[in-house]
Amino acid sequence: MVIRARKLKRGDTVGVVAPASPPKQESLGKALSFLEGLGLKVKLGSSLHKTYGYLAGTDEERVEDIHTMFRDPEIKAVFCACGGFGTGRIASKLDYELIAGNPKIFWGYSDITFLHTAIHQNTGLVTFHGPMLSSDVGLKEVHEKTKETFRQLFESKPVEFSPTLSPVEVIVEGKAGGPVTGGNLTLLVSTLGTEYEVDTRGKILFIEDLDEEPYKVDRMLNQLKMAGKFRDAEGIIIGDFKNCEPDKRKESLTLDQLFDEYIRKAGKPALKGFYIGHSSPSLAVPVGSYGKIDTSSKSFIVESGIKEKDEA
Known part of the structure; x- marks a missing residue:
């Protein structure tokens, strides 16, 4: 059963938490002003100002922050301040x-991928x-499309990813449809073998990552392949792989060679090049909503992740 939170409206109160690492306070302040500019009131979680090594407080403190936000009837959405490390520690x-x-609306990416998978x-x-x-x-500078992607929380309409923003490539031709799942490749792989293992059966899988050398991407794609995640998926979307270039190992396979080896050979309709992930602009994807891939138009369309307020 799919559950959708109700859409936001001006005057709503939203919560901000740090389920992973602590945010940079100056950058957070600017982001809070952005939320207020959308007509939202903001309530801050206590973990935003805590540190425990590379974590924003202990596991128990970060969990309680999330529980407090979901428990509070005044809070209509929960935004994660940043990623980093540690969400896998609190899933259980x-x-x-x-x-x-x-x-409620739950929003974030990168290390938050583990929580998207677990929660949905x-x-x-x-x-x-x-x-x-x-x-x-x-x-300091934020792409207008990054700002605009928050509008999907206020309007119940499909989210359309088109090839007009970036050069989208067809990896495997065809059409596919299914609930959308995925996120950061490193975090998806970290779910394997746990009770929160990502389930791609009958779904559209999307992947992205940051600062991972090709040999590491190779290892992770191979693990997803051996776990049957490409085989089980209906279709595959490759998002942004920012700064995933050779460093330690100068002699390297390219990312395109890896996608050819693992994605093309999986034989499922697949597109590459959307601004999903650690990119600018960075476009939001409703995880769990029904998505469609059509490689003839190089389009990826996902049903709205919210519902109208007066729906049951």
Whole structure:
């Protein structure tokens, strides 16, 4: 069963948390002003100002922040300030009954991928793989399309990814449809063998990553392949792989060679080149909503991840 949170409207209160690493405070301040500019009131989680090594507080503190936001009837959406490290540590500590009983918009990406997978597969709630407040919206210069992608939280209409923004390439021709799942490649691989293992059966899988050398991308794609994740998927979307260039090993395969080896040979309709992930612009994807791939038009369209307020 798929659950959608109700759309936002001006005057709503939203919560901001740090489920992984602590955000840069200056960048966060700018991002909070952006949310307020959308007509939203902002409530801050206590973890935003805590540090525990590379984490924004202990596991228990970060979990309680999330629970507090979902428990509070005033809060209509929960935005993650940044990614970093540590969400896999708290997945088993979350109260999924609480989350399912209080469906709200949950937004973030990168390390938050683990929580998108865990929350959707355990509750049916559609979550949003979208640009981070501190590390994307809080930058000195923010692409207008990055800002515009937040509009999908206010309007219940399909999210369309077209080849007009970036050069989209066809890896495997065809059409495919299914619920959308995926996110950061490193985090998806980290779910394998756990009770939160990403399920790609009958789904559209999208992947992206940052600062991973090709030999590491090779290893991770191979692991997904051996786990049957490409075989089980209906279609595949390759997002941005920013700075995934050879460094330690100068003699290297290219990313295109790797995508040819793993994605093309999987034989599922596949497109490459959308601004999804650590890119500028960074476009949000509703995880759990139904998506369609059509390589003839190089399009990727996903049903809205929210519902109208007056729906049951």
